[in-house]
Amino acid sequence: MSKSLGLSIAAARCPRCREGSLFSVSLLSYRKLSEVNKSCAVCGANFHPEPDFYYGAMYISYAFSVALMITSLTAINVLVDVPQLWMYLSTVVVLNIILLPAMLRYSKVLYLYGLSKLKYRGY
Known part of the structure; x- marks a missing residue:
């Protein structure tokens, strides 16, 4: 059965x-935050097609941070009548700290899926 x-x-x-x-570690772990395995344990696919391959994922991570900032600032403007500067700053900082593992990981996942030559082989 193939996964979508x-x-x-x-x-x-x-x-x-x-x-x-x-x-190698779960999403909730802050240790080895975004360290990608060298290869797949099941099919042996190489997850590091070239040296420093994942540096390009920084652009995706940056886009995640910008989207998070715009969303949170818009939400504050809609939900609070007269927002204070500390509300903006604390919300952006706290959300970035909480979502950092997910943003770093999924930027690498999307980068690998989008730019690597690994294509699905429905064994």
């Missing part, structure tokens, strides 16, 4: 077999 593309991305699975995990 969306479920594989959400679960951070191998792009080739959609079963092996991309990361």
